[in-house]
Amino acid sequence: MNSIRNEKEKQSILSRMRLLSLSLRGHDSHIEINSGREVLIEGCRGILEYSDTKIQVSVGRQSVIINGNELTVRNMFTHMIVIIGHISSVEYS
């Protein structure tokens, strides 16, 4: 019983390490949300749609949609974007 549990834990740790490794190499996206007022997206490939209420950002194979009000791009660098405003939802599509 114990050996099965240890095996599961090991797989979980390895899986997390793989995700972290992908994120660090820029193959994956990393999103941080601060108090529903600021979203930081690393691994951003470009803006697909931009309006006051909706910003859609490409993150490789997927895209991230930020819905809210008074949305503004505060900073934009290569592979990183910071969006501020009243954020109501963040979703992948």
Place this chain on the structure above:
Amino acid sequence: MKNTFLRFICGNVRFSAQGMFPERFINLAMHSNASLWDIRRDNDGFSACVIANRYKLLRYAAAKTKTRIKLVSKHGLPFILLPYRHRAGFVLGFIFFCLTIWTMSNFIWIVEFPETDDELQIKLQSVAYEAGIHPGRLRSSLDGEALSNVLEANIGDISWASVNIFGSRLSVDIREYESFPKKISLNEPCNLVAAKGGVITDVNPKSGFVEVKKGDVVVPGDLLISGVVDDAMGSVTLVHAMGSITARTDYRFTETISFEQTEPLTTGRIIKIRRIIFFGLEIPLYLGKEPDGEFIKTRTQTPVKIGSHKLPVSYVEESWVETAVMTHIISERDAVSRATDLIDKRIEELGDIEIISRNDKINRSKNAVTVTVDFSVLQDIAKEEIILFD
């Protein structure tokens, strides 16, 4: 905060963009390393900020997406200085200011000396000046370690000297010799002998063998407490003799004061001389030569300060009080008073004593008065002496 400051220094512009594909324009701008910030959506376009010299990078994105970009506002230091670019005087003044600050920072402005007694202070400042420690010296020409060695070698009363340069301030630090009375270690055997002759009035031994008793008469050098102790078994032990031996001792002090006294007296003439010291250079604020004659000089130096920081500029005011050597006759009373004061001063120098009797005698002659004071005191006459083995 750091970003805001850098953006201010580099200069930044806000532009508005109008076109069919704003998202594509932003993506192309991002890929051409023109970092944008504060991107605000308008009705038919958007506005954003970019570092001033990266604005031209946006032309490619604008052409590619058929977007019209227009400058809205300019901010930052380059745009503040722009109107002055044709003002040669302003530019030259700014360059001159920077050069002056840079040049001045290469020189020593202030020299700080530690607080010591007047005699050592004068010697220290004189030796330091001869060694080249003074305001106005080029910082790079001074070697702190070498100067410390020069001070240590030329000032006899110090055990250690240090010369430190902090920017345009030079600080001199010294340690004076501390003279301790030569004492015999408690582990070393010794005797107590009489430092002065007298009649023993009290014996208070702490260790050792007592050789005297109350009422004995001793002369200087007599053994009072021996460090060689014989025990009942006949063996000898060497100890560090300790204790106090109080004795009644007699003194006679004599002072002669002449009625005719020659001393410098002020004539009442006072001359004020003012100077300005700039980087060690004294600039006189008076015309003519320094007055001839005998004067007592008092010098007051006031450094110019900004807050608590001293500048290499000082205002000096010297007060020259004229004196003349004059001979005058003092009264007998004054002569006796002066002689008694001198004797009292000598008695004070004897240290911890208790005067039990005093007899003052005054002898008058034609030209002088002689005061003789005979007095008896109670004092500790014991002093340590090493036991010598032949």
